[in-house]
Amino acid sequence: MEHLSHKRKMTIMVAIIAAMFFAAINQTIVSTAMPRIIAILGGMDYYTWVITIYMLTSTISTVLVGKLSDIYGRKPFILAGIVFFIIGAFLTGLSKDIFQLITYRGIQGIGAGIIMASAFTAVGDLFSPRERGKWTGVMMAVFGFSSVIGPTLGGWIVDHMDWEWVFWIFLPVGVIAFILIMALFPRVDKKQSESIDYWGSLFLTLTIVPLLLGFSWAGTKYAWGSAQVLGLFGSAIASLLIFIVIETKVKSPVLPLSLFRNSIVTLSNSIGFLMNAGMMGALIYLPFFVQGVEGVSPTYSGYVTMPMSISMVVISAFTGRWITKTGKYKRYALLGMPIMIAGMILMAFMNSIWLAVIAMIVFGLGLGFGMPIFSLTVQNAVRPEQLGVATASSQLFRNLGGTIGIAVMGTIMATSLKRSLTSTAEAGGGLDFSKLDPKVAEQLAAFKNPEMLLDQPKLEHLKTTLPEAVQPILTKMIEVLRDALSTSLTTVFLSGAALLVVALVLVLFLKEIPLRTSNRMPEQAGGAEKKEKEDDLPGAVAKQV
Incomplete structure (x- = not known):
């Protein structure tokens, strides 16, 4: 074009x-x-x-x-x-x-x-x-x-x-x-x-999917050394090897x-x-x-x-x-x-x-x-x-x-985040809910989740439902979460x-290598009598310029 x-x-x-x-x-x-x-x-x-x-x-x-x-x-x-x-x-x-x-x-x-x-x-x-x-x-x-x-x-x-x-x-x-x-x-x-290349497309997909699933689940849903994660990585490697073999043979x-x-x-x-x-x-x-x-x-x-x-x-x-x-x-x-x-x-x-x-x-x-x-x-x-x-x-x-x-x-x-919250609790930064009213303690428990910090309307609403005497505890909890x-x-x-x-x-x-001024390659433009090998393309382009 x-x-x-x-x-x-x-x-x-x-x-x-x-x-x-x-x-x-x-x-x-x-x-x-x-x-x-x-x-x-x-x-x-x-x-x-x-x-x-x-x-x-x-x-x-x-x-x-x-x-x-x-x-x-x-x-x-x-x-x-x-x-x-x-x-x-x-x-x-x-x-x-x-x-x-x-x-x-x-x-x-x-x-x-x-x-x-x-x-x-x-x-x-x-x-x-x-x-x-x-x-x-x-x-x-x-x-x-x-x-x-x-x-x-x-x-x-x-x-x-x-x-x-x-x-x-x-x-x-x-x-x-x-x-x-x-x-x-x-x-x-x-x-x-x-x-x-249908088979190449299939095994390329079978390489990408388990590879990304493995990285996505490792450390969150499953441990890095778990059978599930290692199985996904193993599957990705096997599919990659098959893909490489296919790509060397197809037209x-x-x-x-x-x-x-x-x-x-x-x-x-x-x-x-x-x-x-x-x-x-x-x-x-x-x-x-x-x-x-x-x-x-x-x-x-x-x-x-x-x-x-x-x-x-x-x-x-x-x-x-x-x-x-x-x-x-x-x-x-x-x-x-x-x-x-x-x-x-x-x-x-x-x-x-x-x-x-x-x-x-x-x-x-x-x-x-x-x-x-x-x-x-x-x-x-x-x-x-x-x-x-x-x-x-x-x-x-x-x-x-x-x-x-x-x-x-x-x-x-x-x-x-987990490590920060754990170290805070071990250092005495955690809060004891045992002396609070069970209903109030249940409401405060929601603030242990950092997800709460991202929904500010809900955060403000819950604040208004808590007794005034509990507000300092709530403020402390929010500070701990934000620091973590x-x-x-x-x-x-x-x-x-x-x-x-x-x-x-x-x-x-x-x-x-200098940027070409045409989409045509050297031999197509008539600038080289001998066709350069495709694998040595940078050299061909450099010679053209």
Whole structure:
């Protein structure tokens, strides 16, 4: 599609951006609203599952659609992704308990994975790697804009409306995106020589599902050394080995192993994995600090995360333009990663809303420099016919990192919280209810659960029902809970910073090759008489430039 007129490309980009915004806003709008929704539906123990199932299904759909879109084109998959997302969002608003919420969020995740994989790949079809720098910045700005209005709007909705509207309010945008894609996006004929790798797809799925389930349940539902968790990890390893054997034999593998002989692809995907593990695993718990520790309402909680999104939007837009102008990208990753680490360390030691805001601004600046880079490096290092599967591999590793990060950080938080509460009780910080009226003691027992800190209307209501003489005891209990929650969150944010440090080290080893000014490879452009080996693609690109 690189040959299309500029006007046609712009109209297609409008359609792509509409689809991406629909998916992105429905992700960000739940961030500040989810603690309240969980408190209403119950099931604090399953909080991470609402996020994990979304990441799990989106991860699987992303990698499967990557290869299929190389065969059938991007259009049918973007349309299918929008339909899945609309259905999932509508059903999520009808949830009566935490298990329905988890199920329907899984359907949403399928749609999100398809939309994101197809949209980023479509941009690669439309523009050369050099031009993609600018458009990658624009697409990151779409995510940033949705991050600006999403959390604030989500908090406002649960404060002033029924929580169901968190999932329903943007459904018309999905319908508009569907119509735009249907009308504007060109259809591509199926590649007759390509076949579908059914067995590879099956065993790739059988690798991802038990792997993520194992990380999600380890340390929470089951012990890390339990038969259930070890069985899941063992199953994932066995499926992975079978998958590798299949991919070496099939004609058109769903995830070609030759991609990973390219050092740029391997390092970029590893950095994306670590970056998302640290970032998502920590940021998903930021509302716990704002709402649980500081007692801020969900509406104003969104205002705390807004500076991060604004700084990311501004910097990512400039970064995209700078990359397009210079053809260089590594310098921005080297600048962004340390700034992200500094922001995460600030989060670990924040003790006020203002410090949280400063941490958000710093972290957003780092995101703006670093986030647009690693999908671009992967796309620049592969042949056009592998664009879909290469982009999907990048999304796969980011999603895996985010999902595993959320699960591991959830385990870290739960373990640290339990340890903090236990140590407080052993140090004499616990409270003796034996001398209180049994009914009052029963009411106070509800405040032993940190989940209570996230439902402030319920917290205030219970306060008013207790005798005045008991109020000092209640105040003490809330202080203990908030101190324990704050301590556990410090551990979470420091763990996220450690992962980002490892990612920064890998960036140092990332080989930089100039961004191509065409989607054609050297031999296709006539710039080389001898065809370069696919496994040595970076060398071919460097010679072309």
